[in-house]
Amino acid sequence: MPRKSKTCPRREESLTRDHIIEVSIELLDSSGEGGLTFRALAERLATGPGALYWHIDNKSDLMTAACDSIVTRAMAESVEGETPKAAIRALALGMFDAIDAHPWVGSALTRALGQQPIVRIVERIGQQVRLLGVPNDHQWAAVSALLHYILGVSGQNAANTQFARTHALNRTDFLEAMANVWSQLDPEEYPFSRSVAGQLRTHDDREDYLAGIDLILAGIDANPSSNE
Amino acid sequence: MPRKSKTCPRREESLTRDHIIEVSIELLDSSGEGGLTFRALAERLATGPGALYWHIDNKSDLMTAACDSIVTRAMAESVEGETPKAAIRALALGMFDAIDAHPWVGSALTRALGQQPIVRIVERIGQQVRLLGVPNDHQWAAVSALLHYILGVSGQNAANTQFARTHALNRTDFLEAMANVWSQLDPEEYPFSRSVAGQLRTHDDREDYLAGIDLILAGIDANPSSNE
DNA sequence: AGTTAAAATGGAACAGTGTTCCATTTTCGG
DNA sequence: CCGAAAATGGAACACTGTTCCATTTTAACT
Structure with a gap:
């Protein structure tokens, strides 16, 4: 690992952990998850793969760092929210949009x-859940439910986006295709999936997503405020 | 792809899609996610990697098939449940345990x-949500929330299990270590994560998980039964 | 300014992966 | 019994993350 030097570095754009992460994000955004390889990264940075390992432990480390960069940015942008619930909604939407932009x-x-x-997200949700007045011993369940819903739906959405991307069709066509498959399932065995296929076709992802958030928030409200 | 032959096949245990999937599951269970390679699989089946491709499209196809086998089994076992809520709880626990056993x-x-x-799971949840009396246009939000919570928490749990496995420590030690890290975070910046670290140390995964399910179910109850 | 140890670099090499290809063997209907 | 189709298994390909190491650049200290 390098330490900061006071004088100017070797060349105009020296190899920096931050710079490597930055280019990694560009690569991931443009070429998808499989687009980030040490070879491609090295080429873009005009160096060899070995040099990268001076600044980065391994690929998993690199991915985590790239994620952290995106998450940090998303959290910084969604600071608004007058009530705790509004803040949670804003945060949830921020994550949704961030993951949508960077599947x-x-x-x-x-x-x-x-x-x-993850800690960053947990912390932000947790603080709002506290403000909501949830008793201590119920906070983790509430945060956990929100966290996993947010990551789950955003992740699914991202998977859809990526699938659509790699198969060169837009999201609408993809949902259309999936709805078609679902609506052709055996009516005896899959009555619900069939009936919901239509909704899939026309639904607004963000709206459904927010509806789910509100559902969980309603559950937090309705839950017995325990022993106080 | 082979078609069923009436006479007995080449050797005692011929290469079958089902058999390949079966052995794949064994391999995944014993050696984790990275343990399933076409080389290892071929060795166990006493054949070459190329032969597998006659029965299987690619690795992703193989993984999906292996998952489907586990999910189908889990769903078949958790048929109990007198009320819709009890059925949803049983189903959720079934998935939790299945993923815990097969991280x-x-x-x-x-x-x-x-x-x-996924369709299998959606269908089962959906049928119970219907029985719960949720109006049509709210069913997808309810199912989606439950599905993503189930997959999210189970997945996190599985990731923890796998991490603990590869680092040769039991789950308790792992949670202990994670709780330690969290409790040493900056109190100014991470007050919630610090305070919740203690709960992490002693919590029962399954209990917290069920608490989250109940939270969402409460939200479904509390939600305005819309325009009816 | 000269010396020296540390920091940083870049390319070659390694072990491993999923997948393809193809010569060969086995199977079974006509 | 034969020939086409099904099935096999191993070699080869392109690619991956990672390690290694000779080399160059940097910064600190006489």
């Missing part, structure tokens, strides 16, 4: 549990 | 969205 974050976050990016 | 399913399911295993 690879969705799947990567599920492999970075307990690490920095 | 690789947790991460694999997030990459098999819209496919057979």
